[in-house]
Amino acid sequence: MTEASIKDEMPKAYEPGKIEQKWYQFWMDKDYFTPKIDPEKKPFVIIMPLPNVTGELHIGHVLFVTLQDIMTRWHRMKGEPALWLPGTDHSGIAAQVVVERMLAKEGLDRHQLGKAKFIERMWQWTEQCRRTITEQHHRLGASCDWSREYFTLDEDLSRAVRTAFVRLYEKGLIYRGERIINWCPRCATALSDLETEHKDLSGHLWYVRYPLAEGKGFITVATTRPETILGDTAVAVNPKDKRFRTMVGKKVILPAVKREIPIIADEAVDPAFGTGAVKITPGHDPVDFEVAQRHRLPLINILNLDATMNENAGPYIGLDRFKCREAIVADLKKEGLLEKIEPYSHAVAHCWRCQTIVEPLASKQWFVKIEPLAKPAIDAVVDGRINIIPAFFTKVYLNWMENIRDWCISRQLWWGHRIPVWYCQDCGELTASVNDAKACSHCGSTNLEQDPDVLDTWFSSALVTHSTLGWPDDTDDLRYFYPTTVMETAYDILFFWVARMIMMGLEDKGDIPFHTVYLHGLVRDDTGDKISKVRGNVLNPIDVLEQYGTDALRYSIIAGTSAGTDSKLSVAKLEAGRNFANKLWNATRFVIRSIGSEKSLGIQWDSLPTEDRWILSRLNRTIASVTKLLEDFQFAEAQRQIYDFLWSEYCDWYIELAKIRLRSAEALSPVPVLIHVLETSLRLLHPYMPFVTEELWQNLKRCLPSDWQASESIMVAPYPEADNKVVDPAAERVMESVIEIIRSIRNARVQYDVASSKWIQAQVYGGKLTPSITRYSQAIETLARVRPVTIRATRKKGETGENNLVLVLKEAEVIIPMGSMVDVEAERKRLETELEQSQAEVARLEARLKDKDFLSKAPASVIEKERQKRDALTDRLKRLRQQILQY
Ligand SMILES: [Zn+2]
Ligand SMILES: [Zn+2]
Numbered sequence: 001m002t003e004a005s006i007k008d009e010m011p012k013a014y015e016p017g018k019i020e021q022k023w024y025q026f027w028m029d030k031d032y033f034t035p036k037i038d039p040e041k042k043p044f045v046i047i048m049p050l051p052n053v054t055g056e057l058h059i060g061h062v063l064f065v066t067l068q069d070i071m072t073r074w075h076r077m078k079g080e081p082a083l084w085l086p087g088t089d090h091s092g093i094a095a096q097v098v099v100e101r102m103l104a105k106e107g108l109d110r111h112q113l114g115k116a117k118f119i120e121r122m123w124q125w126t127e128q129c130r131r132t133i134t135e136q137h138h139r140l141g142a143s144c145d146w147s148r149e150y151f152t153l154d155e156d157l158s159r160a161v162r163t164a165f166v167r168l169y170e171k172g173l174i175y176r177g178e179r180i181i182n183w184c185p186r187c188a189t190a191l192s193d194l195e196t197e198h199k200d201l202s203g204h205l206w207y208v209r210y211p212l213a214e215g216k217g218f219i220t221v222a223t224t225r226p227e228t229i230l231g232d233t234a235v236a237v238n239p240k241d242k243r244f245r246t247m248v249g250k251k252v253i254l255p256a257v258k259r260e261i262p263i264i265a266d267e268a269v270d271p272a273f274g275t276g277a278v279k280i281t282p283g284h285d286p287v288d289f290e291v292a293q294r295h296r297l298p299l300i301n302i303l304n305l306d307a308t309m310n311e312n313a314g315p316y317i318g319l320d321r322f323k324c325r326e327a328i329v330a331d332l333k334k335e336g337l338l339e340k341i342e343p344y345s346h347a348v349a350h351c352w353r354c355q356t357i358v359e360p361l362a363s364k365q366w367f368v369k370i371e372p373l374a375k376p377a378i379d380a381v382v383d384g385r386i387n388i389i390p391a392f393f394t395k396v397y398l399n400w401m402e403n404i405r406d407w408c409i410s411r412q413l414w415w416g417h418r419i420p421v422w423y424c425q426d427c428g429e430l431t432a433s434v435n436d437a438k439a440c441s442h443c444g445s446t447n448l449e450q451d452p453d454v455l456d457t458w459f460s461s462a463l464v465t466h467s468t469l470g471w472p473d474d475t476d477d478l479r480y481f482y483p484t485t486v487m488e489t490a491y492d493i494l495f496f497w498v499a500r501m502i503m504m505g506l507e508d509k510g511d512i513p514f515h516t517v518y519l520h521g522l523v524r525d526d527t528g529d530k531i532s533k534v535r536g537n538v539l540n541p542i543d544v545l546e547q548y549g550t551d552a553l554r555y556s557i558i559a560g561t562s563a564g565t566d567s568k569l570s571v572a573k574l575e576a577g578r579n580f581a582n583k584l585w586n587a588t589r590f591v592i593r594s595i596g597s598e599k600s601l602g603i604q605w606d607s608l609p610t611e612d613r614w615i616l617s618r619l620n621r622t623i624a625s626v627t628k629l630l631e632d633f634q635f636a637e638a639q640r641q642i643y644d645f646l647w648s649e650y651c652d653w654y655i656e657l658a659k660i661r662l663r664s665a666e667a668l669s670p671v672p673v674l675i676h677v678l679e680t681s682l683r684l685l686h687p688y689m690p691f692v693t694e695e696l697w698q699n700l701k702r703c704l705p706s707d708w709q710a711s712e713s714i715m716v717a718p719y720p721e722a723d724n725k726v727v728d729p730a731a732e733r734v735m736e737s738v739i740e741i742i743r744s745i746r747n748a749r750v751q752y753d754v755a756s757s758k759w760i761q762a763q764v765y766g767g768k769l770t771p772s773i774t775r776y777s778q779a780i781e782t783l784a785r786v787r788p789v790t791i792r793a794t795r796k797k798g799e800t801g802e803n804n805l806v807l808v809l810k811e812a813e814v815i816i817p818m819g820s821m822v823d824v825e826a827e828r829k830r831l832e833t834e835l836e837q838s839q840a841e842v843a844r845l846e847a848r849l850k851d852k853d854f855l856s857k858a859p860a861s862v863i864e865k866e867r868q869k870r871d872a873l874t875d876r877l878k879r880l881r882q883q884i885l886q887y
Pocket of ligand 2: 426
């Protein structure tokens with residue numbers, strides 16, 4: 001293609017839709033996203049946090065995709081083999097709930113459908129979600145390595161899950177035990193503590209009398225869940241509580257079911273709660289469970305798994321738990337055993353996925369013994385092998401890890417990794433095995449049944465830093481890319497995911513899984529509200545990028561963010577992003593159209609004028625600063641500096657100065673510097689706005705000699721490096737002064753409402769910089785629309801004269817004759833009239849404020865208002881008198 005035809009071909013306005021898909025396809029075709037293993041180089045590695053297969057991409061995902069893409073593209077341009085490994089999580093309970101809701105709409109539930117059919121539906125849904133998510137990542141420009149894409153239920157990853165399980169089991173770090181777990185009756189599964197949300201509910205505290213078995217009298221206990229009386233196996237008091245000293249050791253008759261239970265003493269009882277005596281329900285309360293273990297009390301489960309009452313509930317069998325509560329309270333009242341009811345608000349655990357009230361119940365579950373895993377994971381952060389950004393979260397992490405409880409990893413779901421344990425139907429022993437067990441490892445029997453439960457979805461997520469690289473096999477990928485470099489994720493899954501990856505990485509690999517944890521915040525709308533479907537402020541990323549372009553969306557989502565802090569997305573930011581892309585588009589069109597008869601496009605370093613040395617100096621300072629900011633994970637500030645440099649210094653000043661030079665035949669052509677700065681800045685910006693920079697860079701490249709840039713794409717071109725030799729403080733000083741002079745004259749024009757076509761006059765006193773500034777007299781003339789402009793070193797005494805506006809700048813002074821901006825006579829008249837009116841008004845107000853009648857009758861607020869009015873006008877008078885002196 002000829003140069004001329006490109007100049008004509010570049011459309012006037014930037015249309016993102018026309019180029020985005022083209023470039024993404026080009027990058028894919030060129031295989032740029034797949035790094036080459038090079039033992040000489042240190043790789044850069046990010047494992048993508050796993051988007052849930054629970055639906056479409058949310059605007060919050062745009063933030064993490066953009067952040068990770070910025071890091072990956074930057075490191076790739078620095079020449080490092082950069083691996084950004086994408087994948088999706090099967091997301092156990094969350095995904096199962098979504099499909100169950102879909103079934104409910106068809107009038108079905110999973111039991112009616114049967115396990116095999118249900119799993120089939122799960123796979124269909126998952127495939128569909130994964131396609132959507134992948135497609136959306138393409139649209140966002142994510143440069144992740146699709147050839148290594150994974151799904152947590154893939155065969156290899158499932159083998160890793162089984163291997164990790166069996167290894168922990170064999171070390172005695174996984175055990176099966178009866179514990180109180182959080183049970184969601186709707187999801188019909190156990191939940192870990194993290195999977196419940198506590199909400200304050202206003203309920204009641206019921207005071208119930210338990211009659212003594214012998215003699216008269218009773219002991220009163222308070223409870224928020226009267227239905228659990230049915231499962232009580234003791235009443236407990238604090239051993240130091242004098243009120244109950246004589247009661248300990250006696251027996252009481254349990255109301256409703258008339259069972260005899262003992263009164264015991266235990267330190268765990270808080271004498272200040274209720275009456276000081278508490279009921280002990282080991283089957284449905286974690287604290288009571290422990291009390292029961294200490295006192296060898298029996299454990300009675302009163303609930304079916306759907307939260308109806310079971311055979312232990314006596315007359316209440318079959319009732320729903322809340323119906324049972326009503327029935328028991330009514331019966332207690334009838335029997336005179338209900339002493340009183342108090343309103344009581346307390347935190348109640350809800351299922352985080354379906355918001356059903358969770359029931360604590362004793363159940364046989366699988367647990368990871370967590371303390372031996374937590375210890376090395378604490379050390380890795382304390383000794384700095386793993387760095388958490390922002391640092392604040394280090395404390396949060398350590399605090400949680402030091403108080404961590406065993407991790408319940410079994411879930412009564414159908415969707416997930418089956419627990420790799422087989423129960424022998426003959427000898428009753430357990431066999432844990434990576435491959436499907438064929439025979440009992442204890443007696444050899446083939447009469448085996450696999451545990452029906454699946455693993456917590458976070459168990460497989462905890463392994464992705466190594467399982468996605470081939471572990472447990474010793475692969476090239478694992479050897480080269482592990483430990484990974486950065487784990488970038490949302491702060492709200494620090495415990496769910498990050499902490500567990502650290503524990504499992506250290507356990508399985510004997511080495512940390514990543515060096516840096518970068519936690520981003522939530523994206524909120526411009527009023528600071530959390531973006532959610534309920535609030536109706538959800539922005540669909542695809543709609544947004546179709547309206548504004550992907551680069552504008554990426555720009556806006558990064559602007560104003562910082563680690564660990566929530567950020568706001570607004571239309572104003574989206575527009576700023578779009579305007580920025582357009583500004584670059586126009587600048588590049590200008591540069592391309594300016595390429596003409598230059599003998600050479602090489603920069604003649606020895607004979608550059610000040611503005612060239614200035615823009616090159618500023619470019620190199622910007623590169624140095626941006627590089628430092630990227631190294632410090634300050635992505636928003638780096639973006640702001642690139643934006644400011646390109647928008648203000650390059651487009652608004654350098655290009656405007658270049659236009660003047662291009663009109664003059666003698667001047668050295670600014671084109672080589674125009675090209676150099678633009679091309680370098682596009683590379684600097686590329687990780688942030690990949691599409692528009694590629695399009696502009698390619699357009700520029702086609703207009704230049706073939707030896708000019710060896711790379712075939714900006715994304716594999718080198719990232720700019722700062723050259724200190726180019727930094728030129730003297731040139732910066734001159735240009736800053738010239739810019740300040742032009743800017744101050746422009747401001748004065750605005751202040752005095754001077755028509756933009758009107759020429760005004762100015763004298764500039766440049767002090768020591770006068771010779772340098774004088775070279776810019778034409779620029780000052782053109783850009784500030786001043787004619788004539790005279791430039792001298794210093795002003796002679798009395799030279800300000802009358803009717804002049806004096807602007808005192810950092811190094812220079814500018815004097816503008818008022819008469820060149822406004823009609824002095826008319827302006828003086830106008831000011832004098834205003835002065836007179838203001839004086840009269842002040843006099844009136846002062847008289848009023850001295851009027852005793854007014855002062856005694858008017859409300860204080862009215863008096864205060866009048867006083868403020870007078871003060872404001874007095875101020876105005878002062879300024880009017882000064883202004884009049886200028887004429
Ligand atoms: Zn639930
Ligand atoms: Zn056996």
